Amino acid sequence: MINLEQIYKRYGSVSALEGLSLEVPKGCLYGLLGPNGAGKTTALRILCTLLAPDQGRVFIAGLDALADPRGARAQLGYVAQEVAIDKILTGRELLELQGSLYHLSAARSRDRIAALSALLGMEEWLDRRCGSYSGGMRRRLDLACGLLHDPAVLVLDEPTVGLDIESRAALWDVLQQLRQQGTTILLSSHYLEEVDALADRLAILDRGCVIAEGTPEQLKQQLGGDRITLRVREFASQQEAQRVQQIIQGLLGVSQVLINRAQGHAINFVLEAQGSEALLQLRQQLEHAQVPVFSLAQSRPSLDDVYLQATGRTLMDAELAAISSRDSKAEKKQAMR
């Protein structure tokens, strides 16, 4: 339903996308996971015809979006990250405007507004001015705008950032309902649990290209053995962690030993064998090597491990690195026409 082929995009000297390819099957709820600055927003803006790629091809519902942007736009509902609403208009007026921009008849527009305001629970405040809306109400209105023309493809850029837990659960609910009705949904997120819980398939983005793709289960299965998190104390120093890292690297049946700075220099590693037997053996080995243990946790691989495996850092580390190197002024300029 959505095909991005070998997309390249640069902003001046900064490369945002480096040969990104993506294929979203019809009726799929597809997650685009990656830290800030990985290129998610750029990819979605190109998909929605807001931005032209330097190179590459874009197809939406079989239409070449670069050759026939207007045809592609009619198939798309786009819910942007920065919610741009007109504070002076009421929610209903904004939706009516949206209806006219998509050439719905007045009757059709009215019916869709009624249906969506029931679905999203907006009846009570739909006739109030948007300026008085809370964050959750704005996001719901924006979703209603994206859905008004009943698009075949719904694209959401970080739809739950800044939402309270209740609004987020409500949004997840609606997305799942839409998927059941056959809408193809592409959403970007830097929340692991969101993508894990919602997506049928996902792609992990890092530095402008896809580094892993598949169903959440597949991706986790590929990683094999159990994940172990060892803390030698609640907050270990780096030297201490490095010393323990070396000891653990020498143990049997252990691989990919990493220091996780985001978790107070905990040691992450993979235990090739699975189950409680393997853990018991590990404990004995640690005792023998006189490694202090504050906590020892065992789990099946998570999506974070998928990211860690592919990039050598956790999603949170990447996120923190991205935040400090962001240039909000340049980003605003990119978003402005």
Add this chain to the structure above:
Amino acid sequence: MFAPSAIAEISQETLALSKRLFLQLKRRPSTLVAGILQPLIWLVLFGALFAKAPMGLFPGGGSYGKFLGAGVIVFTAFSAALNAGLPVMFDREFGFLNRLLVAPLRSRYSIVLASVLYITSLSLVQSLAIMAAAWGLGYGWPGGAGLLVVIGTLLLLVAAVTALSLALAFALPGHIELIAVIFVANLPLLFASTALAPISYMPGWLGWLAALNPLTFAIEPIRAAYLGQFAFDAVVLEAPYGALTAAQCLLLLLVLSAGLFLSIRPLLDRKLS
């Protein structure tokens, strides 16, 4: 050029977009009110400043107020049109424009057309209010045919200035810069025109400026209409480079606004594609 369905779609888009601008105006009428108050203050204060000037000192033989009226009416429409770009600039800055650009608009010129419709009506309403105020102050009324001349002239000027302002709204980086340009352009253009004094009162260099200023081309036909002396072939402006008839003034305005719309097209095409 367009199929009937395309025309229907373009008018649906344009109407919806202008409806939004009018709703904004209705709920936030300060633009409308300020746009009337400022020229009204000019009219009252400047009229009073030279109220004791001897009769017949100004062309047309009336009081200074009668002379001033045409200038302030043009200034009103000009100021309103100069602000045409502001809503567009705010839409660019707040990302609302992106919402319009992801929609399958039949023509993105609907966005421009809606702004032109909105600004034209706003400036006409403001100008009519000032005309009514001038009449109340005893500065005269152009009469039925004169009113048509006034409105026609204002429409030409508003079209040209709106094109300029929209171009600036797409070319400049932000609203601060746009407001700065509007601020700098506004008053000097008023002073360097025949709004407040005739060319014969000005030093040579200023007379040249005033005679090249598009505002003058709008002011003089309107002034003639107010004096009841309007005819297309009547000389309305004694410029240093020669005399201009009313028809020539209006033609210059027409060429200017057509030229401006044509010359900003590449910019709009680039920004809206």
